[in-house]
Amino acid sequence: MSGMNEDEKERQRRQRMRSLAIGLALAALVALFYVATIVRLGGNVMNRPI
Amino acid sequence: MQGTSADTNLGHVGPVSGSNVGDFVQLLKPRVMSLVVFTALTGMVAAPGAIHPVLGVIALLAIAIGAGAAGALNMWYDADIDARMARTAARPIPRGRLTADEALTFGSVLSVFSILTLGVLINWTAGVLLAITIAFYLFIYTMWLKRLTPQNIVIGGAAGSFPPMIGWAAVTGSVSIDSVLMFLIIFVWTPPHFWALALYRCRDYERVGVPMLPVVAGPTETRRQIWLYSLVLVPLAMLPSAIGLAGITYAVSSAVLGAIFLYLAWRVRKITEGREGDAAAKQLFAFSILYLFLLFAVILGEHAVARLMA
Numbered sequence: 001m002s003g004m005n006e007d008e009k010e011r012q013r014r015q016r017m018r019s020l021a022i023g024l025a026l027a028a029l030v031a032l033f034y035v036a037t038i039v040r041l042g043g044n045v046m047n048r049p050i
Numbered sequence: 051m052q053g054t055s056a057d058t059n060l061g062h063v064g065p066v067s068g069s070n071v072g073d074f075v076q077l078l079k080p081r082v083m084s085l086v087v088f089t090a091l092t093g094m095v096a097a098p099g100a101i102h103p104v105l106g107v108i109a110l111l112a113i114a115i116g117a118g119a120a121g122a123l124n125m126w127y128d129a130d131i132d133a134r135m136a137r138t139a140a141r142p143i144p145r146g147r148l149t150a151d152e153a154l155t156f157g158s159v160l161s162v163f164s165i166l167t168l169g170v171l172i173n174w175t176a177g178v179l180l181a182i183t184i185a186f187y188l189f190i191y192t193m194w195l196k197r198l199t200p201q202n203i204v205i206g207g208a209a210g211s212f213p214p215m216i217g218w219a220a221v222t223g224s225v226s227i228d229s230v231l232m233f234l235i236i237f238v239w240t241p242p243h244f245w246a247l248a249l250y251r252c253r254d255y256e257r258v259g260v261p262m263l264p265v266v267a268g269p270t271e272t273r274r275q276i277w278l279y280s281l282v283l284v285p286l287a288m289l290p291s292a293i294g295l296a297g298i299t300y301a302v303s304s305a306v307l308g309a310i311f312l313y314l315a316w317r318v319r320k321i322t323e324g325r326e327g328d329a330a331a332k333q334l335f336a337f338s339i340l341y342l343f344l345l346f347a348v349i350l351g352e353h354a355v356a357r358l359m360a
Contacts, residue, residue, distance in 0.1 A: 014070045021071045029163070032108060036171040039104045 069148035076142050077125055077153055078118030078160075086117040086213045088343070089236065092350040093217025093229060095357070096295060101172075101221045109172045109220040113213060116164035116180045120187040120209070122157030126150050127192050131258040137251060168220070176219040183212040200263040207240030208233075214346070228295040232349075235290075238283045239342050242276045242315060246335035249273070249318070250328040269327075273319045276334070280315035284308035287345055300348045307341050 090113045094106060125141055133144035142148050161184050169177025191206030211233045218229035248255060248262040249272055255262040264272040287308060291301035314334040321330045
């Protein structure tokens with residue numbers, strides 16, 4: 001947008017970075033819980049009746 | 051109303067509104083966090099038994115985030131006085147980099163997530179201890195004692211003393227005399243450490259009305275108290291070898307480091323005037339950080355070597 005001043009562009013850039021950081025943190029949390037579950041279950045993860 | 055950030059204009063957003071990620075990282079007090087991680091790691095390595103390395107890293111991460119969250123909540127509540135103290139004026143809220151509400155939300159969310167993560171993925175003894183740490187730092191120290199009594203950091207110091215106990219609990223699921231001793235070492239170390247700083251930052255605290263000991267009782271009494279606490283701290287810090295928590299390297303290190311600590315504390319007591327007085331307090335403050343770091347480093351090193359040799 002040509003009318004957008006520098007401050008607004010900077011604000012939007014920071015907003016994007018914050019959103020990205022929140023997204024990455026949530027993804028990391030999902031990965032963390034997944035890995036911890038596998039580690040805690042160990043070999044038993046495959047041990048279930050079919 | 052004193053103490054709340056909502057009634058101040060702090061956190062006012064400047065011409066370029068919107069905080070960046072770095073501001074939020076600063077809220078976590080990364081330097082304090084690094085000491086927390088280090089002492090928690092020592093507790094984990096010194097504890098009997100083993101923890102899966104992945105779970106160990108997750109536990110450390112949760113403890114670090116929890117400690118950082120407590121720091122963010124502290125900055126939210128103390129934004130009014132932070133703005134008027136040289137040491138803290140550059141923090142994100144006083145500088146207008148982010149709002150007090152953002153800090154409150156950030157700290158609250160991270161507190162809940164870190165406690166739940168530690169509780170669910172590691173064990174609830176560690177989770178509850180982390181919750182107590184955060185609650186103690188926010189409610190007991192920051193909100194209640196800090197602006198009320200010169201004993202603020204004596205009692206509030208407990209919050210900073212919990213990490214090795216949490217690390218220990220992450221491995222064993224329990225609390226023991228060894229982990230309580232690590233807690234006590236940091237607990238008794240805190241007053242001489244902070245009072246040495248307060249001696250030469252006295253005017254800052256006086257201006258914002260925080261009743262640190264030098265402000266309320268005067269520098270002479272503060273110097274006496276530093277000396278008395280040092281006399282308790284040094285023998286206490288030598289106990290880990292006596293109860294089998296640490297070995298001979300620690301026994302020698304704690305004796306040598308303790309002697310230096312006592313010498314510097316004695317200088318603080320004796321040199322009371324002018325620049326030399328300030329310099330003695332600064333020396334003790336700087337050495338106190340090294341002292342605690344080295345004590346825990348030796349415990350960590352001894353246990354790490356023992357595990358590698360086993």
